Amino acid sequence: MAFEALRSEALGCVRCTLSKGRTQVVFGVGDPHADLMFVGEAPGREEDLAGEPFVGRSGKLLDRLMQEELGMDRSQCYIANVVKCRPPDNRDPAPGEIEACRPYLEAQIDLIDPLVVVTLGNFAARLLLDTTQGINALRGKPYPFRRGQLVPTYHPAYALRSGGQGVAEMRADFIRAKRLLARPT
Numbered sequence: 349m350a351f352e353a354l355r356s357e358a359l360g361c362v363r364c365t366l367s368k369g370r371t372q373v374v375f376g377v378g379d380p381h382a383d384l385m386f387v388g389e390a391p392g393r394e395e396d397l398a399g400e401p402f403v404g405r406s407g408k409l410l411d412r413l414m415q416e417e418l419g420m421d422r423s424q425c426y427i428a429n430v431v432k433c434r435p436p437d438n439r440d441p442a443p444g445e446i447e448a449c450r451p452y453l454e455a456q457i458d459l460i461d462p463l464v465v466v467t468l469g470n471f472a473a474r475l476l477l478d479t480t481q482g483i484n485a486l487r488g489k490p491y492p493f494r495r496g497q498l499v500p501t502y503h504p505a506y507a508l509r510s511g512g513q514g515v516a517e518m519r520a521d522f523i524r525a526k527r528l529l530a531r532p533t
Contacts, residue, residue: 351380351459354452358432364448366433366441372399376428376456383529384418384425385462386410387453387472389503390441396434401427406504409515410468413504417522418529426460428453430471441471450475463496464528466521469503487521490528499525 359373374391377400386402394404402410410427414420431441431449441449453475457465467473470483476498477491483500490497501521507514 351456354455354459358452361432361449361452364433364445366431366435366445366448369436370433371396373432374399374401374429374434375432375452376426377401378422378426379424380426380460382424382426382460383463384420384525385457385460385465386425386427386468387457387465387476388427388429388468389471390429390431390438391434392438393434395429401429402504405508409504409508413515413518413522417519418526426456426462428456430475446471446475457494461495464490464525465493465496465498466525467498467500469506473498473500487517490524497528499528 355375358375361367361373374395388401391401392404395401401407411422414422414425430453431445432452435441435445465476467476473483473486474480476493477486477500479486483502486500487502490499499521501518502514504518507518
């Protein structure tokens, strides 16, 4: 399925109850041919209004870390979420909602075919690594993933709440991703 066809299908999705409360589907943003892909959890209020992932305070931190540690901006990577619609009151996505959206995320990953995927938070890391381990146990090292590597890191919202330590650990994970991108395949 071509990328635009997938996007069009997702924009009209009604596979789960999240579709009833959304302003719009937050499909993803960036270069659909990028070597680097970020996968977050779910859109929040600002993302639901803008139709783009990571546009609030978390997005500002993500953008800053991408620029400072990777030397790139949103146009040079791809950013998506596990679920494409905002859960009410910014609650965690439910298992059924994750499963309803999973085909869209899997297809995005297939079509983009990135060398490195950086997961932002527990939900994305657990889903893509098929594990129940939490982000504290997972982060700090890369994992083989499809044709490349997966680098788990904290969600930017967590890093903002945790202060300097969380941001420093995210920086280390971004540097890890940069090194993996520089490796010849």
